[in-house]
Amino acid sequence: MPVSIVLFEDNDRLRESLAYLLNSDPNYTVTGDYNNCNQAAEIIEELAPDVVLMDIDMPGKTGISGVAMVKQTRPDTAVIMYTVFEDDERLFQCLCAGANGYLLKKTPPARLFDAIQEVLNGGAPMSPNIARKVLNSFQQKTDNLYNLTDRETDVLQLLVKGNSIKVIADELNMAFDTVRSHLKKIYLKLHVNCGKEAIAKALNEKLI
Amino acid sequence: MPVSIVLFEDNDRLRESLAYLLNSDPNYTVTGDYNNCNQAAEIIEELAPDVVLMDIDMPGKTGISGVAMVKQTRPDTAVIMYTVFEDDERLFQCLCAGANGYLLKKTPPARLFDAIQEVLNGGAPMSPNIARKVLNSFQQKTDNLYNLTDRETDVLQLLVKGNSIKVIADELNMAFDTVRSHLKKIYLKLHVNCGKEAIAKALNEKLI
DNA sequence: GTAATAATCACTCAAATGAGTGATAGGCTA
DNA sequence: TAGCCTATCACTCATTTGAGTGATTATTAC
Known part of the structure; x- marks a missing residue:
């Protein structure tokens, strides 16, 4: 049985050539192609394709919501993004939404198979560029964007693990009030008002 | 000028066949091969290779420290892990340490080029398996490993953004004490003792 | 129909924390 | 040398939070 594929791509010409290309190989069959993904859930429910090729920029719902919808209604359908965009913003949104692959449109069509x-x-x-971006995203540590001093960094590191001021003081062999003093400066530099916000910011921005 | 490659691999036979294979193509040259990466920094400093193939399990320092050393002394050298391990633990440690690729040893040798x-x-x-693991790591939400209820999840979500109890209560239209009540149950379920720990745990384990 | 759970709210008390202010000592720099 | 920053510590005060206890209502499960 051929691999069943559904296309979401608003450029009619491109969508039709893709369908033509894929259908030209008897091992693949395009069972549906759409110029928007507003009804993605229903479509996937009905066609139950093996693979979806999803554009990002489409009228109505974006491909980012599109992936989410597909994955929600049928997690077994593999979704490959197929787009011109390679900005981090959209890339990681797609990945978080559950995309199983991410190809740029400059990919040679043969590579699609x-x-x-x-x-x-x-x-x-x-x-390749996408894979590199993805790997790079693991190499955390925005270098000290907020000009924390060494000691402040020590304190923040322990804070981020959920330690109380008392424990931090103990760990770093400093007085309770010294830790509080450092914390105040840290909060100032990070523009936050309390430890919880600091932890959230530090973890989200990979400061540690 | 051929691509210069350095190998770190403790299995002598494998290391030698890799060197032989790579050297067989005039576009590539293995300029050094070592059965451990204890001196990785010095070696890389001296040889300044274009690419490093790095095993993980070696006597002395592991390949994980190995990548870190290479990347620290010469960020431009590309490091490809070459290992049998595909557990999340080591994989993500390598990526965080700066690996630029990750191949399993079952990769057909020709694919190395x-x-x-x-x-x-x-x-x-x-x-392929590695790429999938990497992408999956973005699809957060360990599904409710701690059996949080809907309402508890709502509260935790707001807490994780650094909000105070008062703000959370406001946001969710519930009484101050109701929020505290939910928080107590959340702390119980997550096995933590305070909001800071809960935030750290939630963010690290992608509970939200 | 009863037991269990979720969601809601209230009250107390002690501990932790944030904010404000200030002080001392060492190191670096202009 | 004077000025600046960092790291250190101290004290106060009000707010926030954790912990303990208990209660009501609605829904679900058996």
């Missing part, structure tokens, strides 16, 4: 095979085999096809 | 090209072109070669 590989990508589909890859995603069906439990892989995650990505254009 | 592609991978090296890919990493030199700014990509991030990964075995």
